[in-house]
Amino acid sequence: MVVSDAVVLPIFKPSRALSKVGPSAISRMMAATADLQRQGRDIVGLHVGEPDFETPENVIEAAIRAMRAGETHYTALDGSPEIKAAVRDKFARENGLDFTPDEIVVTTGAKMLLFSAFFATIQMGDEVILPAPFWGSYSDIVEMMGAKPVILPTRADDGFRLQAEDLERAITPNTRWLLINSPSNPSGTIYRKEDYEPILEVLERHPQVWFMVDDMYEHIIFQDEPFVTPAQLRPDLRDRILTVNGVSKAYAMTGWRIGYGGGPAPLMKAVRAVLSQSTSCTCSIAQAAAAEALNGPQDVVRRYRGEYRKRRELIIAELSTIPKLAYNPPDGTFYAFIDWRGHVGRKTSAGRVLTDDESLCDYLLRECGVAVVPGSAFGSPGYFRISFASAEAALREGMSRIRTGCAALS
Missing domain, CATH: 3.90.1150.10 (Aspartate Aminotransferase, domain 1)
Incomplete structure (x- = not known):
C-alpha cells in the first residue's frame, strides 16, 4: 500500500454574509x-x-492630557460621560436637537454606527432604499445583512436629490430604512429644508420605514443658507430617525475613528447590544480628543x-x-x-x-x-x-x- 505524503490543505469557505461583498x-x-x-x-x-490637514493642536493636546491623567482604560461601551455630553451639546448648539444620554451612542467611526444600526434592525428579505449616487459601503453593509439595497437613481437635473414621488413608488411592505447622506459623498449635493420636507411627508405615510441620515460632511458646505437635518424639521418623526455624524472630516481626525449619533432610545439600546459583542467601547484617548474637538474653538x-x-x-x-x-x-x-x-x-x-x-x-x-x-x-x-x-x-x-x-x- 502506498501512503501519500501530500499535505491536504483546508478549503476556505467564506460566510454567506460575504458572498456578495x-x-x-x-x-x-x-x-x-x-x-x-x-x-x-x-x-x-x-x-x-481624507483631509490633508493635520489634526488641530488643541485636540492633540487633549489626547496627551488624557493619557497622562490615566484615561487609558475601558469606558462605557457607548461612550464616556464626557464625550456623550460633548455630542449632546453639539446637537443642541448646532442642530437644535435635544437628546438624552440614552439616545446617544459613540462608536469606532461612523461606519460602525451604520453597521450596528442595520445589524440591529434588518433581516433577510428586508429592503433599504439608497438614492444613487451613494457611498458604496452603504449597499455592501445592507447586503451583508442579507437584506436588499433598493437603488434609486437620481438625476443631475434635480441636483442628484431624491424626489418624493420616486421614493413613494419604491416603498414596499419590506422597506425598513431610507438612507440619505447630506452633503453627499460623492456628488456634493446638499438637501435643503424644501428638499427634505416632501420626503418626510412620504415617510409619515409609511410608519414601517425609518430614516437614517449621514451628516458626516455637515461642516464642509459652500452655500450661505444654514445646514438642516431631518430630525429638527419634523420632531414628530424623531422616533424613527437616526442622525449619524463624526469628527473625521470636519476636524481632520480620520485616524482617530470616532463616530456618533442620536436616535430613539429603543434603537440605541439595540445598537449597544451589537457593540457589546463586537467592538465594545471606542478608544478612550480618541474619545477625549473628540470631546475637545466638539467643545473647543471652532475657528x-x-x-x-x-x-x-x-x-x-x-x-x-x-x-x-x-x-x-x-x-x-x-x-x-x-x-x-x-x-x-x-x-x-x-x-x-x-x-x-x-x-x-x-x-x-x-x-x-x-x-x-x-x-x-x-x-x-x-x-x-x-x-x-x-x-x-x-x-x-x-x-x-x-x-x-x-x-x-x-x-x-x-
Whole structure:
C-alpha cells in the first residue's frame, strides 16, 4: 500500500454574509495606486476622501492630557460621560436637537454606527432604499445583512436629490430604512429644508420605514443658507430617525475613528447590544480628543472650509477647460462627481476602447498617472469622482493629466 505524503490543505469557505461583498472600489484603487508607486510610477492621487490637514493642536493636546491623567482604560461601551455630553451639546448648539444620554451612542467611526444600526434592525428579505449616487459601503453593509439595497437613481437635473414621488413608488411592505447622506459623498449635493420636507411627508405615510441620515460632511458646505437635518424639521418623526455624524472630516481626525449619533432610545439600546459583542467601547484617548474637538474653538473648522472653497473653485475652473465632461458644482464636501459619457466608445493611444467608467479610471491611472474613483462604486455608472482634499499643486497637476488624457482619446 502506498501512503501519500501530500499535505491536504483546508478549503476556505467564506460566510454567506460575504458572498456578495468584497473590498470597496476605493480600496481597490488605493491598492492599485500604491502598487504602481512602489514600481516607481509618479501617480497623483485624487481618489482618497481624507483631509490633508493635520489634526488641530488643541485636540492633540487633549489626547496627551488624557493619557497622562490615566484615561487609558475601558469606558462605557457607548461612550464616556464626557464625550456623550460633548455630542449632546453639539446637537443642541448646532442642530437644535435635544437628546438624552440614552439616545446617544459613540462608536469606532461612523461606519460602525451604520453597521450596528442595520445589524440591529434588518433581516433577510428586508429592503433599504439608497438614492444613487451613494457611498458604496452603504449597499455592501445592507447586503451583508442579507437584506436588499433598493437603488434609486437620481438625476443631475434635480441636483442628484431624491424626489418624493420616486421614493413613494419604491416603498414596499419590506422597506425598513431610507438612507440619505447630506452633503453627499460623492456628488456634493446638499438637501435643503424644501428638499427634505416632501420626503418626510412620504415617510409619515409609511410608519414601517425609518430614516437614517449621514451628516458626516455637515461642516464642509459652500452655500450661505444654514445646514438642516431631518430630525429638527419634523420632531414628530424623531422616533424613527437616526442622525449619524463624526469628527473625521470636519476636524481632520480620520485616524482617530470616532463616530456618533442620536436616535430613539429603543434603537440605541439595540445598537449597544451589537457593540457589546463586537467592538465594545471606542478608544478612550480618541474619545477625549473628540470631546475637545466638539467643545473647543471652532475657528479651525471655518478655516478648513475656506481652504476647501478655494480648491472647489480651482477644480471648477479646470473642469471648464476639458471638453465632453459634465458636472454639477458641489454644494458641499470635497468631491466633484463628473459625467464622462461624452467619451464612451473613444480609443486610447494604445487602441483600447473605453466602454465604462471602470475602463476610463484604469486608463487615467495606468496611462495618465492620476487616480480617481469610478462612479459605479457609488451606484452611478457613467461618472467618476474626484477628491479635492489635496494641496493646490497636486490638484493642478492631476487635472492637467486628466485634460491631457481626454485630449489624447480618438
